[in-house]
Amino acid sequence: MTPFKHARNVLILFLSLLGLTLMMLFGSPWLALRSAFMPRSERQAYVRRAITTGYRRYFTTLHFFNVFHLDLTELDRLRGDDGLILTANHPSLFDALLIISRLPNVVCIMKAQVLRNVMFGHGAKMAGYIPNDSIRNIVNEAARELEEGSQLLLFPEGTRSRRGRINPFQGTVGLIARRTGCPVQTIFIESDSGFLGKGWPFWKAPDFPVRIRVRLGQRFSPGDDSKQFIAELQHYYEQELAPPACSTHRADDARTSASRP
Template sequence: MKQLLRQGRLFALAPPLYALLLGLGLMSLAWNLVAMLLHPLLPPDTGRQLGRRVIAGAYRLFWAVASATRMMRIDARCLDALRDEPGLILAANHPTMLDALLLVARLPRSACIMKAGLMKNVFLGAGARLAHYIRNDSAHTMVRLAVQNLRRGGQLVIFPEGTRTVTPPLNAFRPGVTLIAKLAQAPIQTVFIDTDSPYLGKGWPLWRVPPLPLVFTLRLGQRFAPTQDSAALLVQLEHYFRHSMEQSALDAPPECQTFRAPISS
């Protein structure tokens, strides 16, 4: 009986959740049509700034509606302290497909590293190109563009796992983030994304309704200075993430921390 009641509740929640996701899709499609027209007309710097701010604003609206309708509870206030800081890498764990939206919504200076195929996506491609997001089909090009972005004063959102978490609490880190930090002489600010929901994690389809509300809490962790030995720093970074996430699982539910931890040398 309890199982039937639970299934009935999830079925009742499906239309509002689908409406929310449909609204995001339509908003993305509309902006991409506009971005397609603007891209050849605007100077690169103007297009970059406009593209990133519009995407951040759209995602922030999405989260505001999700919170107002009580489908999601989100605490990402800690990112506001980093909003205007130039030349910063934000490295986060990657539990769900919604993680990039969480970070970009609060960081209008930021660029994401995206799968190359998404650059051709009708809902994302034109807007991502206008915002000068970075495609990952070539490691050399990805690193070069990421370094250029940071040297121009932009921020970089990156998930060192490379894909959504498959083996909790964390996949093995892939090379790239610490090399980019070394070449751009940019610090790495760690960000932890805590959620109690498997929704849009690996193997969870978009149409499958999860228990609601979805809860996301973001925490700022330690900040790492770039080093000449980027391989050693990558090992140190992964160890820090893994240890912190395992410890967090044993502690009380965390709150969004708005302080910045000291730089690690």
């Protein structure tokens, strides 16, 4: 990569993250003022739609300026599917934002300290996002939201993964699915870059544009055995996200050839 291209990528990274920070920083007070006198249910729906619109415009702008090449259209098929649990792999910090940018009635589970943050958490709190302070609260609030017709977004890994890997799945989605009887729609997020994945420093610029595709997978019915359900779900993700066998063989052949004198 030439020094000029590297400097360009660093500038793009800075401006992209700055734009997202400013949108989140000033968006919450704006939403609070606009929805101050609305009834709770009306305010929550309004805030969720506004968040979806804001993220959609943000990613549309990045796509226009060739920062991201995004293919998110499959998510549009889920609009109107009420009471649905959405699970996705977690390769980067943008994952939840990408999904929310297409689906206006999604509720997420967020870190409790982020929701309590005055600057960044108030908008998410108005949207009814669920704090991860206790598993009992998560399951109860998730069940209430699903009963009211919301779509619940979960990342079963619980944290971002490193490129090409899947972390062990947590049992939360199994507990919620068994409690509510709601179907689980799998979502796959695929990228040609490890940008903002686990271990990727904020200051490290990728080679833009970053290509991201989000596709839908199988829809699972919840079972009576949560542990078995989680094991089947993880196995399915590992199969779907495994590199093609031909690519694996080519990589092995390349390593073998490189090791020869």
